[in-house]
Amino acid sequence: CNGTRLNARANSTLLNGISLSTACRMTLDDIVEWIETVPDTLPENMRKMADDIIDEFMDDSKVLLDLGLGYICLDRPSNTLSTGELQRVQLAKTLKNQTTGVLYVLDEPSIGLHPSNIDGLISVMKRLVGEGNSIVIVDHDTQILKIADHMIEMGPGAGSNGGNIIAEGSINEIIENDDSLIGGFLSGSEDTIIRDKSLRSNLFDDGCIELSTNEVYNVKKMDIRIPKERLTVITGVSGSGKTTLLLECLYPAVKAMINKDALPTNVNYVDADGVTKIELIDSVPIGKNVRSTVATYSKVLDDLRKAFSKLDDSITLNYKASDFSYNTGKLRCKTCNGTGTVSMDVQFLPDVEMPCPDCGGRRYSNEADRIKHDGFSIADIMELTVDEAIDSITLSNRITNKLGKLSNLGLGYLTLGESTPSLSGGEAQRLKLASEMGKSQKNSVFIFDEPSIGLHPLDIKVLLNVFERLIDEHATVIVIEHDLDVIRNADYIIDMGIDDDNMGGDIVVSGTLEDVTSCDKSLTANYLK
Numbered sequence: 001c002n003g004t005r006l007n008a009r010a011n012s013t014l015l016n017g018i019s020l021s022t023a024c025r026m027t028l029d030d031i032v033e034w035i036e037t038v039p040d041t042l043p044e045n046m047r048k049m050a051d052d053i054i055d056e057f058m059d060d061s062k063v064l065l066d067l068g069l070g071y072i073c074l075d076r077p078s079n080t081l082s083t084g085e086l087q088r089v090q091l092a093k094t095l096k097n098q099t100t101g102v103l104y105v106l107d108e109p110s111i112g113l114h115p116s117n118i119d120g121l122i123s124v125m126k127r128l129v130g131e132g133n134s135i136v137i138v139d140h141d142t143q144i145l146k147i148a149d150h151m152i153e154m155g156p157g158a159g160s161n162g163g164n165i166i167a168e169g170s171i172n173e174i175i176e177n178d179d180s181l182i183g184g185f186l187s188g189s190e191d192t193i194i195r196d197k198s199l200r201s202n203l204f205d206d207g208c209i210e211l212s213t214n215e216v217y218n219v220k221k222m223d224i225r226i227p228k229e230r231l232t233v234i235t236g237v238s239g240s241g242k243t244t245l246l247l248e249c250l251y252p253a254v255k256a257m258i259n260k261d262a263l264p265t266n267v268n269y270v271d272a273d274g275v276t277k278i279e280l281i282d283s284v285p286i287g288k289n290v291r292s293t294v295a296t297y298s299k300v301l302d303d304l305r306k307a308f309s310k311l312d313d314s315i316t317l318n319y320k321a322s323d324f325s326y327n328t329g330k331l332r333c334k335t336c337n338g339t340g341t342v343s344m345d346v347q348f349l350p351d352v353e354m355p356c357p358d359c360g361g362r363r364y365s366n367e368a369d370r371i372k373h374d375g376f377s378i379a380d381i382m383e384l385t386v387d388e389a390i391d392s393i394t395l396s397n398r399i400t401n402k403l404g405k406l407s408n409l410g411l412g413y414l415t416l417g418e419s420t421p422s423l424s425g426g427e428a429q430r431l432k433l434a435s436e437m438g439k440s441q442k443n444s445v446f447i448f449d450e451p452s453i454g455l456h457p458l459d460i461k462v463l464l465n466v467f468e469r470l471i472d473e474h475a476t477v478i479v480i481e482h483d484l485d486v487i488r489n490a491d492y493i494i495d496m497g498i499d500d501d502n503m504g505g506d507i508v509v510s511g512t513l514e515d516v517t518s519c520d521k522s523l524t525a526n527y528l529k
């Protein structure tokens with residue numbers, strides 16, 4: 001069948017000159033155009049039936065097109081769709097059966113969407129509400145929040161500092177509420193450009209990375225330049241090839257160059273002279289097991305163990321640094337083996353995880369509480385937040401230094417003993433950067449794939465400060481992003497699109513914010529103004 005999944009007879013049946021499998025290889029944009037031409041090619045007595053079928057087809061397609069999925073081929077395997085694409089296909093499927101009285105709960109539907117696709121999403125949501133349904137959304141995107149009839153703002157902080165309703169009401173009521181943290185972002189009164197951006201004339205003063213790619217999937221050849229030691233944002237609608245460019249071309253190519261390996265086949269040429277390190281910082285959760293905590297991942301625990309082993313009581317009782325490890329040390333809780341939890345075998349059901357009955361989740365045995373510094377045992381310290389630990393522990397400069405880096409990354413509210421798999425994507429992303437902060441990043445490149453996902457506008461400011469610190473240390477920062485505040489703070493923007501032949505990799509405009517906003521062809525520009 002040559003991959004068409006159809007037999008010869010089916011493949012030889014033609015409608016308006018093409019077979020079903022040829023039709024399925026078309027993009028939604030193309031097939032919508034083509035299908036309109038079909039009825040005229042049919043015998044008179046079949047036209048009414050064809051019109052009915054086409055009407056139904058157009059109804060279904062319109063939703064997918066509204067959601068910005070027109071570039072997808074009908075035969076695209078669903079397991080190759082991105083999370084955002086899949087969520088929108090599912091939403092479109094739900095809409096197919098006109099419903100009323102249904103409560104839809106959407107978890108961050110704006111993830112991965114270009115502002116123009118968000119407009120499509122908004123029109124779909126308005127349609128659902130118009131048909132008599134209710135929608136509850138968890139989201140941070142102000143473009144979406146602004147259309148809400150009623151908003152509940154939770155906070156004020158994250159984790160143990162959250163859990164309160166700080167403002168509630170219509171968007172205007174939220175804007176006028178002094179307790180609201182997001183009000184200023186909704187009204188536009190909050191300053192969103194917080195970096196001192198590079199002047200256009202100085203953009204390439206510290207050199208640049210050049211990349212030339214071959215055609216990959218439905219992304220055409222690209223030639224790009226990225227300034228070194230600047231913040232570059234790659235943006236564009238879904239399907240424009242941002243991820244292909246950065247994650248499948250630039251990252252592996254520079255990596256190959258550093259390791260003196262052969263270039264990946266989809267890369268023609270790369271010049272990143274002098275670059276000695278390239279890091280991809282994603283928001284994938286850290287570690288799969290409960291033994292990894294903020295304290296172990298940031299290596300604060302290593303220093304704590306050493307400091308505790310030097311205390312007089314430890315010397316008297318002959319405890320070494322290794323004994324203070326909750327994973328392998330003598331002072332760990334023997335009941336839960338230092339995991340803080342025990343699993344209970346419930347017949348016929350999956351095991352249930354419970355806090356350890358002996359240590360209550362502290363991971364250490366009572367023995368560990370005999371050794372204290374300033375009134376805190378190592379188990380007590382693990383229950384402190386990073387900021388509390390900075391205020392109350394004076395064990396060593398190394399510890400204060402490491403804790404300070406976490407706090408500067410906006411993670412001061414995390415508890416040291418918090419297990420890392422339970423951190424949010426944004427928290428994981430910043431924690432991964434902790435070891436990179438405060439040292440020279442000359443010749444280092446950091447790539448971020450939609451780092452703003454799930455972040456409150458205030459957290460986005462923290463993220464931008466992190467970028468700024470890296471760039472102050474001479475790092476080159478490259479970000480795939482749709483968030484308008486991140487785009488506005490970029491030194492250099494590459495805005496990508498889809499050309500008339502439905503090929504991604506079309507570079508609509510590249511330059512400073514002003515270059516992009518003054519470009520008539522840029523879809524992104526409309527939202528940045």
Ligand SMILES: [Zn+2]
Pocket residue numbers: 333334335336337338339340341356357358359360361362363364
């Ligand atoms: Zn225990």
